[in-house]
Every structure is written in C-alpha cells, then in structure tokens.
Amino acid sequence: MNALPLILTVFVACAVEAVEALTIILAAGITREWKSTLQGAGVAVVALAVITAIVGPAVSYLPLTPLRLVVGALLAIFGLQWLRKAVLRATGFKALHDEASAYLKEVAAAEAASADKRHGVNDWYSFTLAFKGVLLEGLEVVFIVITFGDNQRNVGAAALGAIIAIIVVAALGFALKAPLTKVPENWMKFAVGVMLTSFGTFWGAEGAGVAWPGNDAALLVLVPVVALVAAAYIFWLRGRQATLRAASTSESVNA
Amino acid sequence: MKQLKAFGEFWYDFIVGDDWHVAVIVVAGLILTALLTHLASVNAWWLLPVLVFAALGWAVHRATAHYKS
Numbered sequence: 001m002n003a004l005p006l007i008l009t010v011f012v013a014c015a016v017e018a019v020e021a022l023t024i025i026l027a028a029g030i031t032r033e034w035k036s037t038l039q040g041a042g043v044a045v046v047a048l049a050v051i052t053a054i055v056g057p058a059v060s061y062l063p064l065t066p067l068r069l070v071v072g073a074l075l076a077i078f079g080l081q082w083l084r085k086a087v088l089r090a091t092g093f094k095a096l097h098d099e100a101s102a103y104l105k106e107v108a109a110a111e112a113a114s115a116d117k118r119h120g121v122n123d124w125y126s127f128t129l130a131f132k133g134v135l136l137e138g139l140e141v142v143f144i145v146i147t148f149g150d151n152q153r154n155v156g157a158a159a160l161g162a163i164i165a166i167i168v169v170a171a172l173g174f175a176l177k178a179p180l181t182k183v184p185e186n187w188m189k190f191a192v193g194v195m196l197t198s199f200g201t202f203w204g205a206e207g208a209g210v211a212w213p214g215n216d217a218a219l220l221v222l223v224p225v226v227a228l229v230a231a232a233y234i235f236w237l238r239g240r241q242a243t244l245r246a247a248s249t250s251e252s253v254n255a
Numbered sequence: 256m257k258q259l260k261a262f263g264e265f266w267y268d269f270i271v272g273d274d275w276h277v278a279v280i281v282v283a284g285l286i287l288t289a290l291l292t293h294l295a296s297v298n299a300w301w302l303l304p305v306l307v308f309a310a311l312g313w314a315v316h317r318a319t320a321h322y323k324s
Contacts, residue, residue, distance in 0.1 A: 069285065074270060076281045076307060081272035084314045093319050139269070200281075201307050208285050209292035210300040222304065229308045233315050244322055 003157040005219075006148055009195040010161030013144050016188045017137040018169035020102075024133030026173060027106030028126040036123040040130030048138040056146045056155045065207055071147045072204025078143070079196025083230050086190035091237035144196070151203055194230060198223040274317060280310040 021041075029037040059067065088094035110129065118124040145162050149155030202212065202219055212218035271278045284306035291299040 069289075073281055073285055076303075077270060077272075077278045080277045080281070080307065080311055080314065081274075083311055084272075084274065084277070084318065087311070087315050088318055093315075093322070143269075197307060197311075201303050204281070204285050205288055205300055205303045208289040208303075210288060210298055210303075212300050218300075225304070226307075230311065233312060237315060237319060240319065240322075 003152070003154055005195075006152050006154060006157050007161035007164075009192065009199075010141070010144055010148060010158045011165045012188050013192040013196075014141045014162040014165035015169055016185055016192065017141050018166050019185060021134045021137040022169055022173040023103050024106055025130050026177070027103055027110055028129045028133075030177070031107050031110040032126040033123040036121050036126040037130045039121060040127035041134045043127075044131045044134035044138060047135060048142055051139075052142050052145060052155075052159065055142075056149060059146055059150045060153065060155070067207070068151060068203040069207025071151055072200050072202070072207050074143075075147055075196050075200030076204055077200070079193050079198075079200050081193075082189050083193030083197055083226075086186055086193050087230055087233050087237065089186045090190065090234045092241050093237060148199065151199075190230065194223060194227045198226045201226070274314045276317070277310045277314050280306055280313070 025037055025041050028040075085094060106129070110125065116124045121127045141162050145155065145158040149158030152158070198219060202222055206212065214221075281303075284303045287306075288299050288302050291297040291302065
C-alpha cells in the first residue's frame with residue numbers, strides 16, 4: 001500500500017496533539033521560565049522516542065494475522081472514541097476544545113504556583129508541567145505511529161508524519177508566541193477518527209480471517225463510507241439539537 | 256497499590272474511554288466474524304463495519320439521550 005495515507009493520517013493526528021501540547025508549553029514558558037519548560041518538553045520527547053524505539057520493533061516481531069486482529073480491535077475502539085467526541089462536538093452536545101481558554105487556565109495555575117529548584121532544574125513546576133503535557137499528548141501519537149507503522153510494516157513513514165507535524169506546529173507556535181486557536185481541531189479529530197476506525201475495522205476483520213473484496217482497495221470504499229455514516233449522525237443530532245432548542249425557547253416564552 | 260490502580264485507570268481511559276459499550280461491540284464483532292469465517296466458512300467481511308456503525312450510533316445516542324425535549 002502507498003505510504004502517503006499512512007503519513008497523512010499520522011501527520012493530522014500528531015498535529016492535533018501537538019497543538020494541545022504547545023498550549024501547555026507556551027503557558028509555562030511565557031508565564032514562568034523558558035529553560036525549565038523546554039527541558040521538560042525535551043525529556044518527554046526523548047521518553048516518547050525511547051518508547052517508540054523499544055515497542056515499535058518489538059511489536060513488528062509478532063506474526064501479522066494476530067497483530068492485525070489485536071491492533072485492529074484497539075484502533076477501531078480508539079478511533080470510535082475520537083469519532084464519538086467529534087460528532088458530539090460538531091452538534092453542540094459537547095463543548096468544543098477551546099485552546100484560548102485552556103491557555104488562560106494553564107497561565108492562571110502557572111502564575112499561582114511557587115518557584116522550586118530541584119535536580120538541577122531552575123523551575124520544577126514549569127519542567128513537570130511541560131513534561132506531563134508533552135508525554136500525555138504524545139502517547140496517543142506513539143500509539144498511532146506504532147499500530148499504523150507496524151501493520152503497514154513501515155514505522156519509518158509513520159514516524160516521518162509525526163515528526164513533520166511536530167516541526168510545523170512548533171514553528172507556527174513559536175513564531176506566533178500564542179496558542180493556535182485558528183486550527184480546526186474538531187474537524188481534524190473527525191478526520192483522524194474516520195481513518196483510525198476505517199483502518200481498525202479493515203485490519204481487525206482481516207485478522208479475524210475475512211478476505212476483503214478487492215483486498216486493500218476495499219479501504220478506498222470503507223474510509224468514505226465511515227465518513228458518510230459519521231456525517232449522517234451529525235446531521236441527525238443537529239436535527240435533534242434544533243428541536244431541543246425550539247422546545248426550550250417556546251418553554252421560556254410561555255413562562 | 257494506589258499507583259497500580261491509577262496506572263490501570265489511565266490505560267482504561269486511554270483505550271476504552273467514556274463508553275465501554277463501544278469496546279464490547281467491537282470485540283464481540285471480531286469474535287463473531289472469526290467464528291463465521293472459520294467455523295461456518297462465511298466470508299463475513301460486512302459484519303464488523305455494520306457493528307462499528309451501530310456502535311457509533313449507540314454511543315452518540317447514549318451520550319445525548321438524557322437531553323429531553
């Protein structure tokens with residue numbers, strides 16, 4: 001299979017997570033101290049690289065059929081989680097992730113925390129805040145890089161997508177010195193959810209023993225069908241949301 | 256013990272997330288697909304996609320059902 005869909009999927013997933021990590025880094029760096037913040041982020045990136053370097057090749061030694069079954073199940077479950085949240089956010093049943101308000105919250109917490117020097121780090125609060133933020137957001141990326149990369153037997157291409165996303169988001173963030181509020185995060189999450197769910201379904205069923213009609217070409221049908229079904233749920237929920245709003249408006253008028 | 260519990264909770268939240276029904280439907284779908292394929296010789300490629308679509312519909316319905324008109 002062409003490596004481009006793999007690189008693009010990992011790129012978009014990683015960009016979304018990088019935007020969230022960047023918000024935390026900027027809040028810690030601008031409010032407190034850049035050196036400790038960058039040390040924390042750097043240590044987290046090294047930890048993520050070590051996890052990928054150990055787990056990635058180890059998983060690739062597993063036979064392909066059981067690997068596809070397990071990874072397919074995990075990806076489908078994980079992808080449906082992203083898709084569920086994206087559908088709920090697109091229809092107003094769940095609040096959109098707001099980078100500006102997340103940034104202000106982190107800034108307020110960072111300003112309130114006291115300075116503390118530990119283990120050669122000038123500001124332990126900035127260090128741990130950046131470390132935790134990058135590690136937690138990065139774990140999802142590592143999961144996607146390893147599962148997609150190993151299934152395609154191309155961890156290098158998956159890692160490339162992740163690295164390009166980190167460089168692009170970091171460059172934009174440090175150029176603007178502000179959280180990236182204009183990024184259409186929910187639609188990017190929707191797209192990643194569609195890709196994870198489609199690939200998870202495809203590989204999971206293959207691992208369970210089915211032969212897809214058209215082999216890999218079945219993905220060219222599966223991906224748009226998953227997107228269409230998810231879009232249909234958005235359409236249905238928007239209708240429900242409109243009915244709920246109309247009912248609440250008429251209730252307040254009657255009261 | 257507390258740390259072990261927190262570790263387990265982190266991974267549960269990471270993989271399964273807010274609605275465990277989705278995970279159950281996907282796993283059940285894979286078991287059914289494997290049974291149909293290996294025991295009944297049915298190439299059930301269509302089963303998992305149908306269950307995945309149902310799981311998504313069920314999950315968004317469950318998340319919004321408490322909003323009454």
